[in-house]
Amino acid sequence: MTETTKTIDILLLGSGGREHALAKKLAESPRCGTLYIAPGNGGTLQEGVNVALAEDDPEAVAAFAREEGIGLVVIGPEAPLVAGVADAVRAAGVACFGPDAEGAQMGGSKRFSKELMERAGIPTAAYGSFTDEEAALAYVREQGAPLVVKADGLAAGKGVVVATEQGQAEEAVRECFAGAFGDAGSTVVIEECMVGPEVTVLAFCDGEHLVPMLSSQDHKRAYDGNQGPNTGGMGAFCPSPKFTPQLAQQCMDTIFLPTVNALNAEGRPFKGVIYFGLMLTKDGPKVVEYNARFGDPETQPLLSMLDSDLMDIFEACVKGTLDQVEVKWKQGAACCIVLASGGYPVKYQSGYPISGLEEAGKTATVFHAGTKLGEDGSILTAGGRVLGVTALGATLEEAIANAYAAAKPISFQDMHMRTDIGKV
Ligand code: AMP
Ligand code: GLY
Numbered sequence: 001m002t003e004t005t006k007t008i009d010i011l012l013l014g015s016g017g018r019e020h021a022l023a024k025k026l027a028e029s030p031r032c033g034t035l036y037i038a039p040g041n042g043g044t045l046q047e048g049v050n051v052a053l054a055e056d057d058p059e060a061v062a063a064f065a066r067e068e069g070i071g072l073v074v075i076g077p078e079a080p081l082v083a084g085v086a087d088a089v090r091a092a093g094v095a096c097f098g099p100d101a102e103g104a105q106m107g108g109s110k111r112f113s114k115e116l117m118e119r120a121g122i123p124t125a126a127y128g129s130f131t132d133e134e135a136a137l138a139y140v141r142e143q144g145a146p147l148v149v150k151a152d153g154l155a156a157g158k159g160v161v162v163a164t165e166q167g168q169a170e171e172a173v174r175e176c177f178a179g180a181f182g183d184a185g186s187t188v189v190i191e192e193c194m195v196g197p198e199v200t201v202l203a204f205c206d207g208e209h210l211v212p213m214l215s216s217q218d219h220k221r222a223y224d225g226n227q228g229p230n231t232g233g234m235g236a237f238c239p240s241p242k243f244t245p246q247l248a249q250q251c252m253d254t255i256f257l258p259t260v261n262a263l264n265a266e267g268r269p270f271k272g273v274i275y276f277g278l279m280l281t282k283d284g285p286k287v288v289e290y291n292a293r294f295g296d297p298e299t300q301p302l303l304s305m306l307d308s309d310l311m312d313i314f315e316a317c318v319k320g321t322l323d324q325v326e327v328k329w330k331q332g333a334a335c336c337i338v339l340a341s342g343g344y345p346v347k348y349q350s351g352y353p354i355s356g357l358e359e360a361g362k363t364a365t366v367f368h369a370g371t372k373l374g375e376d377g378s379i380l381t382a383g384g385r386v387l388g389v390t391a392l393g394a395t396l397e398e399a400i401a402n403a404y405a406a407a408k409p410i411s412f413q414d415m416h417m418r419t420d421i422g423k424v
Contacts, residue, residue, distance in 0.1 A: 014076030043368025207269030235421030342414030364406030
């Protein structure tokens with residue numbers, strides 16, 4: 001075996017649809033040795049070895065990586081990043097794809113990201129940040145509705161209220177300070193309400209260079225017509241027809257590069273994926289939110305469209321040589337339909353058997369999220385978002401139709417999916 005074909009063992013952290021998509025893509029690389037997924041799910045078992053390891057325990061992850069001779073640790077979710085797992089892994093001398101705890105603040109703290117954008121002159125909604133309830137309420141009265149009230153910190157996408165009336169905004173402020181989101185609500189960010197279509201752009205980043213992936217669109221509300229509570233995402237597609245080459249260039253100049261340059265200039269070079277949640281307002285594209293990780297479900301259609309070796313890209317990000325790899329995409333489009341447990345994101349039951357997986361897998365890729373292997377070898381539901389049926393097509397319309405057709409044979413008790421992914 002020559003040096004260039006030497007395989008390395010990988011440890012991937014996480015257990016969602018995003019991690020199944022990452023696992024599948026990594027396992028396809030000729031240079032991927034043993035792939036461990038911690039803790040993984042019922043689908044990642046098809047790509048590698050699931051290990052029972054606390055994904056957000058920095059010392060446990062670093063010890064495993066050292067003892068097993070892991071060559072690269074890849075971190076999927078935000079919690080391990082914020083907990084400092086990347087810092088501990090690097091300190092143990094193991095390469096890691098994912099920012100350190102400080103860099104993860106981009107997604108972990110809304111106040112941190114708003115201040116970063118302010119310093120760098122990056123377009124975003126005007127805002128105020130408060131640790132005092134009375135001051136926050138006074139700001140609400142001064143600004144008037146509509147306003148967006150956000151709990152600082154990680155609230156699993158649930159700490160955001162788009163208030164169309166002043167009373168609603170005041171109530172949201174009181175709830176945050178009353179502890180509705182735990183520690184995440186002790187600082188409250190109140191924003192101007194922006195209007196326009198939302199587009200997500202994820203970008204690989206090596207600390208200096210940035211390579212955007214295809215644009216994508218998520219569907220955050222639980223029910224058709226963008227009704228119901230916010231979820232982690234009920235379906236996604238890429239690329240977004242709304243994100244024209246001209247907008248892409250504008251975002252590169254006014255948002256993407258200024259973000260990377262600001263992080264660099266402030267002494268925290270970012271190695272990993274930056275998630276740019278954008279709103280295309282009449283005054284141009286503005287940042288709704290940053291995350292320091294791949295989006296879920298966006299990663300499922302995105303990696304299905306990636307034509308390059310993901311290991312090459314990750315290693316270039318670690319080494320700072322992203323400008324030397326080609327990140328290639330397939331032609332056409334991809335669409336992912338999330339099949340969720342009825343009642344998600346509020347209250348739902350798990351442990352139900354899933355049927356039709358094999359049939360669906362003939363025409364699409366069925367990424368697993370909340371699934372586990374039952375004692376009899378069957379696949380059972382084990383979470384809110386259960387599966388992500390992801391199909392390709394020559395056009396977006398074709399990809400959507402293919403994904404829905406592939407999802408048809410799948411069933412489990414109380415299964416829920418949106419029927420309008422890609423159409424609203
Ligand atoms: P976030 O967790 O910050 O992404 O917010 C969740 C969702 O709330 C976003 O995807 C938007 O749909 C909406 N949202 C957040 N901030 C704003 C804003 N300033 N103006 C309008 N909508 C917003
Ligand atoms: N789908 C939204 C996210 O991952 O943040």
